[in-house]
Amino acid sequence: MLNQTMPRTSTRGPAMQRPRPVAQPGSRSAGLTGSRSGPLREARTKPGVSFRILGPLEIVTPTGPLPLRGMNQRAILAFLLLHTNQVVATSDLMQILWPNGGAPATARKVLQNTISALRGVLARGAIPADVVSLVSQAPGYMLRMAPETLDLTRFRILADQGRNAMAAGQSESAARSLRAALDLWRGRAGQELAESGIDWPQLAVVDSARTAALEDYCDAELRNGRHHEVIGCLEAATAAEPSRERSCRLLMLALYRTGHQAEALRAYERLQQHLSQDFGVQPSREVRNLHQAIINQDPALLPPGCPDSRDIGFSSQSDPELDLLFALLALVQRQQRPHVVTLAGDTGGGQGWLLSELTSRLRQDGQVTVWHVRTGPDGAALGDDLRAALRRATPHRPLVAVAENLHHVGSAVPACVGEVIRAAGRTPLLMVLTARAEPESLWPGWNAAVPWSTTVMV
Template identity: 45%
Template sequence: MQFSVLGSTEVTADGVQQELGGVKQRAILGYLVLHANKVVPTSQILAAMWEGNPPPTARKMVQNAVSGIRRMLANDPNAPELLTHAPGYQLRVATDDVDLFRFRALVREGRAAITDGMPSHGVELLRDALSMWRGRALADLVETGIGWSELAAIEDERLSALEDRLDAELVCGRHREITPELEVLTATEPLRERLCLQFMLALYRSGRQADALRVYRRTREALIDGLGLEPGRELRELQQRILEHDAAIQVTAVAA
């Protein structure tokens, strides 16, 4: 049985998508998958489902949802177990059966390859990891108004993996190839300084110094307007190096 949370919540058994029930049941399943193989206290589930203000019948609703999830799991003799384990519940599942955990494993491999001096191989692994995403994590639940902190953290994992991939692409001398992608990313994530730094570097290495400096000014304005902060040291230093035509920020020796 396969569990997918990198997009809308999905569970498949032998390639057949399973019926997951109503919103609360889907949400509780999604929450347990995010915390797979850990005991999740009922109080934590209640706080997540009802934002700290559960109705009097909330515990019964959780119990009913758990019973529904167990009926769904019973469709596959090799399905994981959903155990009642004081003070709550534990979904025991092989990490290879959850796309989130496969994503994290590939990201670790990709980063290790880059650290070991194999940036091109690292790029391939990180691309494979990022290709597993079908939209926002638990997108169907997000549409209902759910905004767990875990989801924001997972989205940050995705962006960090993406930034690592783009850094490795720059090391490989692929600045022209990634410039269009960075243009879109910096427009959607204008406060993410690392993406802006990568865009500036890709533009500069493509012979577009004026455009790189324009990105700096745009990013600075966004940071001041959005957060009341000046750009960080790395971004400021890159701007200065671009102004000085510093040879150290040209295409790296590895790329050459």
């Protein structure tokens, strides 16, 4: 079972299971499998040659990468990869080598030598002609290639599979396919070309396709209830393209659903400012409507099972960790099931203030029972008090059980807490525990013995 990551927190539990985080440019993470049908199946079931343009340009064979020498080879190969199985005119390829004009009298010979050198690279890699071949065909050249050989083609196939799954209402399958598509990226498309000043519109289109797939992935994960997971990648997307409305809209929704109403409104203000300054326009009606719905705290923005920001004691203007505690309490009441929160950190790091503020507000509210639990070196008192707290909980009155300094109890913590949580069944119990930052093995949220648990670093 995987931990859900969020700023300063990590969460585990059956409803929080998810695929790995989005691979950012420059990372190398293995993709999750998408559909096992179509041309992609062969590429995923047997090793072979791989041409890679979603990042630095590479040709990889079972025996290792093939060397590309000089920018001419890289530029011509990249342009042909962007037009696989299409004839590219000699004049277009010459324009690639001399983009500002002024081609020398020997230009055609230089191009022919570059093509010959690329054919030599393919020959040294012992790449079968039925997999990849660079052929002359009037009025130029064509790079014939099996579709699964190019990472760009695999990306498009997986992204299409994800969008089709979304259209069919299969958001979990959509997220897996889109996740696998994004994992193929290792940087900007044709990264070394972009760094040398080449700005072909075809490369911009491919980079834009990645952003669109990232938005589709985040949309799918929002439908899956993984709101915390997508905030980081959406913040990066809006920082890179501050006028991109869909990224901002998804970020606003993710922030609101995680209890950060004020941050969601600030995201809208940033978008509005960029659109006004750069283009003299206002956000689209769809984004404006979302903005107003967030101001109104419209329950329609929340998927089933997500805590309403207007529920028990929640205040988006307060400390984010305190907001999270109230949001989890609302979740416990809404879903009628227990949850464990461990506040982990050094002494004086803020656990005491959070507990004091939480219990003070709950007592003032009067709708929740607060129960303080004893801790001891053998865990017996902890278990006895937790079971006593459980007997006092009712379906209509949530219970918050507080236990401090779990590091004094030792290794008995996970098993003891896990036993009580499993016995709780449908009881609306929120267990709030404090512990030192180390050892992590004592945190219930990092131990498989405890379901439905969250760890907050303070």
